[in-house]
Amino acid sequence: QVQLVQSGAEVKKPGASVKIPCKASGYNFINYYIHWVRQAPGQGLEWLGIINLSDGGTDYAHTFRGRVIVTTDTSTSTVYMELSSLRSEDTAVYYCAREAPATYKFDYWGQGTLVTVSS
Amino acid sequence: EIVLTQSPGTLSLSPGERATLSCRASQSVTSDSLAWYQQKPGQAPRLLIYGASSRATGIPDRFSGSGSGTDFTLTISRLEPEDFAVYYCQQYGSSGYTFGQGTNLEIK
Numbered sequence: 482q483v484q485l486v487q488s489g490a491e492v493k494k495p496g497a498s499v500k501i502p503c504k505a506s507g508y509n510f511i512n513y514y515i516h517w518v519r520q521a522p523g524q525g526l527e528w529l530g531i532i533n534l535s536d537g538g539t540d541y542a543h544t545f546r547g548r549v550i551v552t553t554d555t556s557t558s559t560v561y562m563e564l565s566s567l568r569s570e571d572t573a574v575y576y577c578a579r580e581a582p583a584t585y586k587f588d589y590w591g592q593g594t595l596v597t598v599s600s
Numbered sequence: 601e602i603v604l605t606q607s608p609g610t611l612s613l614s615p616g617e618r619a620t621l622s623c624r625a626s627q628s629v630t631s632d633s634l635a636w637y638q639q640k641p642g643q644a645p646r647l648l649i650y651g652a653s654s655r656a657t658g659i660p661d662r663f664s665g666s667g668s669g670t671d672f673t674l675t676i677s678r679l680e681p682e683d684f685a686v687y688y689c690q691q692y693g694s695s696g697y698t699f700g701q702g703t704n705l706e707i708k
Binding site for chain 2: 516518525526527528531540541542543576578584585586587588590591592593
């Protein structure tokens with residue numbers, strides 16, 4: 482069955498970076514996109530970016546350009562999201578989610594990784 | 601960037617009643633790119649509707665989506681206890697993907 486498995490919670494200091502893995506299984510990894518979406522405590526969903534696993538192409542929300550990088554290790558079917566220059570407002574649950582190309586729907590989601598930014 | 605505005609912010613209904621949730625876009629959205637998600641506390645969102653009106657795999661037929669252009673609707677025909685949750689619409693446009701702020705469907 483399709484699974485996206487993320488790592489456990491992280492605590493970071495302001496100014497630091499965090500790199501979150503999302504390990505995929507149960508489907509042909511390179512035939513899909515992986516997105517990153519975050520949710521601050523008690524708030525809604527916010528899209529960060531996407532990676533096309535067939536060619537490695539990426540795109541990011543304007544808000545996060547320059548601070549977020551999404552990469553992949555196809556040998557382990559893992560996608561990574563690195564967010565730098567962390568501030569308290571980045572405290573959130575970060576989700577990875579799968580999209581079949583050009584379907585505009587996130588059909589499977591990871592369980593989420595809580596990142597807490599605190600001094 | 602296309603902004604999605606959901607209404608109402610909170611909807612209080614009883615099991616068995618009909619729920620109508622609205623999602624309005626700041627500019628026209630292609631129907632292919634409009635989706636709805638359900639999220640329960642402590643869980644990841646779950647895809648309900650894609651392409652504005654197609655149900656995702658395993659979604660009961662009491663959930664339906666409609667609309668075009670700038671106005672979209674999610675309807676739950678007869679609420680079951682497990683339907684009380686937060687619902688988000690989402691779209692894809694030239695500036696990427698955006699979500700509405702959510703509608704909290706609560707038990708009256």
